[in-house]
Amino acid sequence: MNVLKVMNITINETDEECVVIRLKDYNDFMFANYAEFQKLHSRTVQLKKREEKQDDVESRRIEHIKRQELREQEHEERRKKYIEMQIIQNKYNNERLRKEKEEVAETHKEILDSNPEAKIQMCRFCKKYRINPIHFVDTDGKKYLKSYNKDNQYLKAACCVTCYDEVLYKKEERRMEHTYFCNTCQSTIIAFGEDTIIKHNSSIKHKKNENKQNYDKQKTTINLELLSLKELQSICSKSSTEEGTYLISNYTKTKKQDLIKKMYDVYDKLVFDFY
Numbered sequence: 001m002n003v004l005k006v007m008n009i010t011i012n013e014t015d016e017e018c019v020v021i022r023l024k025d026y027n028d029f030m031f032a033n034y035a036e037f038q039k040l041h042s043r044t045v046q047l048k049k050r051e052e053k054q055d056d057v058e059s060r061r062i063e064h065i066k067r068q069e070l071r072e073q074e075h076e077e078r079r080k081k082y083i084e085m086q087i088i089q090n091k092y093n094n095e096r097l098r099k100e101k102e103e104v105a106e107t108h109k110e111i112l113d114s115n116p117e118a119k120i121q122m123c124r125f126c127k128k129y130r131i132n133p134i135h136f137v138d139t140d141g142k143k144y145l146k147s148y149n150k151d152n153q154y155l156k157a158a159c160c161v162t163c164y165d166e167v168l169y170k171k172e173e174r175r176m177e178h179t180y181f182c183n184t185c186q187s188t189i190i191a192f193g194e195d196t197i198i199k200h201n202s203s204i205k206h207k208k209n210e211n212k213q214n215y216d217k218q219k220t221t222i223n224l225e226l227l228s229l230k231e232l233q234s235i236c237s238k239s240s241t242e243e244g245t246y247l248i249s250n251y252t253k254t255k256k257q258d259l260i261k262k263m264y265d266v267y268d269k270l271v272f273d274f275y
């Protein structure tokens with residue numbers, strides 16, 4: 001490649017020392033080295049990318065550590081706060097219990113003073129201070145007991161009279177809530193579940209009453225004129241007075257119209273159960 005001339009040119013306010021070569025020479029040179037340039041260029045790009053990637057991984061790692069530290073810090077702060085709260089709460093509770101105990105002792109001073117066996121005791125159910133024995137034992141000397149559920153097992157433990165009464169009251173209330181009046185039987189049923197009602201409704205007693213009611217209903221609607229003489233006689237055959245005598249005498253020999261008239265006179269006493 002021949003350099004034709006060396007010259008100083010000002011480009012963008014900078015003095016540059018340049019050489020002048022033929023454009024053909026330049027093109028030949030560039031073309032011959034193009035592949036080399038390409039390789040160099042792509043290597044540079046790759047290197048740059050790798051560096052960037054490493055930077056990225058590193059920064060993410062740092063970020064992660066920072067976040068974790070922050071989380072741990074927050075967690076620790078929360079734990080500390082919780083403990084502080086617990087201490088305050090315990091203090092408050094202890095103070096409250098102390099006051100309650102004092103009040104109970106004050107209220108029941110006479111009992112405590114006169115009975116050396118009497119002592120203040122907390123009820124495990126309502127967590128209130130009461131006096132043992134007067135609040136925990138009935139007049140027959142029997143302990144008040146209340147059942148509770150633990151691990152799906154029903155257990156019983158001593159409770160105070162207030163808790164005991166509450167259970168009784170609830171039981172009574174529950175009983176009242178589940179008391180039904182059966183119109184058919186004119187009687188009261190206590191049913192804690194649908195089953196009991198279904199059972200009642202299919203009981204012999206209920207069915208009997210139901211039949212009786214239906215029968216009473218039918219009775220008022222029976223039109224004697226529509227019945228055959230044989231049917232009328234059949235009804236009469238079952239109808240008797242308290243002494244056992246038939247209400248309608250000679251019913252087998254009475255004419256249909258006369259029999260119907262006689263039957264209407266004693267209608268309430270007729271037995272229609274062949275229907």
Ligand SMILES: [Zn+2]
Pocket residue numbers: 123124125126127128159160161162163164
């Ligand atoms: Zn209690």
Ligand SMILES: [Zn+2]
Pocket residue numbers: 182183184185186200201205206209
């Ligand atoms: Zn019934």
